[in-house]
Amino acid sequence: MWSFVSSTIAIWSILLITNLSGHSLLIGSFGATAVLLFAVPDAPLSQPRNLIGGHLLSATIAVILVQTIGTNFFTLGLSVGLSIFVMYLTHTLHPPGGATALIGVIGGVGVEFIFFPVMVGVILLLLNALVVNNLVHHRKYPVAWF
Secondary structure, three states: OHHHHHHHHHHHHHHHHHHHHOOOOOOOHHHHHHHHHHHOOOOHHHOHHHHHHHHHHHHHHHHHHHHHOOOOHHHHHHHHHHHHHHHHHHOOOOOHHHHHHHHHHHOOOOOHHHHHHHHHHHHHHHHHHHHHOOOOOOOOOOOOOO
């Protein structure tokens, strides 16, 4: 029940900031991130290093691919594979990061994608996870920052 409530509130908070700021901050991969943060907050892939690093590295990869090669058959597949490879090397593996990269390439994004929606959305999700996962006695988040 707590996962249901907390994930719903987290997505609503992103929508609220979207409405207040005028910047679209919600991308599909944040739904998968909510599953990790609010259903399995103690999992290694749910920790802040993975959350932040996974999304930001993947968004950066998407921007680099779009700006250098464009959106095509090659870059669509490469965005996911390269994101996994870089997340693995940097110990920031976060499965929704692969979706972030793919979303970015499909959308033909520019450098602003790294900041809006990715960085701001990830920070909102992290803040929600820090609050709601520590409100109940049976959860503690994060297990480790780094």
